[in-house]
Amino acid sequence: MNTMAYDFQVTQDSADPHVLADWWAETLGWQVEPSDEAFIRRMIDEGHATESQTRTYNGVLVWKEGAAIRHPDGPERAPRVLFQLVPEEKTVKNRMHLDVRVGTDDVDEVVGKLTARGAKFLHNGRQGPFSWVTLADPEGNEFCVSPSA
Template sequence: MAYTFQVTIDSTDPHTLADWWAEALGWEVEPSDEQFIRGLIEAGHASEDDTKTHRGTLVWKAGAAIRHPEGLERAPRVLFQFVPEPKTVKNRAHFDVRTGSDDPKALVERLIANGAKHLHEGHQGPSVWTTLADPEGNELCVSH
């Protein structure tokens, strides 16, 4: 049997990082269901301490997710989950963002303007890429 999966990224500010990655990839942040959240609080299954307001919307503090605009059939969901400690060492896994026919340099410039940090340029044979860090320091590569 084949299994499905989601990719989970630890974050000190998951909603802001989900916004950043959704914009970077052209994906969508999953909407929050405020009525559902309030219903769980009223029923005693959650508390106000489990929530916060992000961009005017009540959300779970624990995390935020993004998905490809064509749905989970196209690409796995990415969940950004809250952890109290910041990133301190190099990631053991990272995203390789492939631009297809779009100019990778234009994407790199846009991501840097939106808070990414340039780490280095790489190449191996005909392959070239730029390694960046997102606003929380998670590495990513951009290539064709």
Template sequence: MAYTFQVTIDSPDPHPLADWWADALGWEVEPSDEPFIRGLIAAGHATEDDTTTHRGTLVWKAGAAIRHPEGLEGAPRILFQFVPEPKTVKNRVHLDVRTGDDDPQALVERLVAKGAKHLHEGRQGPSVWTTLADPQGNELCVSH
């Protein structure tokens, strides 16, 4: 049997990071179901402390997710999960963003302008890539 998966990234501030990554990838932030959240609070299954407000909308404090515009058929979901501690070491796993026919350098420049940090350029045989860190320090590579 083959399994599905989602990628989970720890974050001390998941909602802005989900926004950043959705913009970076051309994906969509999953919408909040405010009436559902309020119903769970009213029924005693959650509390106001489990929520926060992001961009004027009630959301779960525990995290935010993004998905490919074609849904889970396009790519696995990415969940940005709240953790209280900041990132302190290099990631053991990172995302490789492949630009296809788009210019990877144009994407690198756009992401740096939106808060990414340029870390280094890499090359192995004919493969070349740029390694960046997102606004919270998580590494990613951009290539064709």
């Protein structure tokens, strides 16, 4: 048995990783990791990658397969979230989801802002003294919004 604690990132399948990374970065107040265009060009020039593995997004050369966001305070604060390109659409409920804790912000106000930006309301939940609102992001991935735990 390993006695070492492992680090991890959360990976979300996506039809358009860059658009979804932007949506989630704005939702969480996080940052989209910047693209290293010089590195991508070097990988292509050295034969480690091809032009077909890239695309231009918002005027910047990026890897087509994925985009990531991170907490503004760095990886010590929260794990990185990677959005990866997949060919199939989402068809069933997530087996794992994010719980967005909004602290002292008004949950209904936050939910209103998120639905105005493309989230879909799914249901209100309650268990004992705990309550939450379940939404789906613009690609249909479920997540919950609640006050602080």
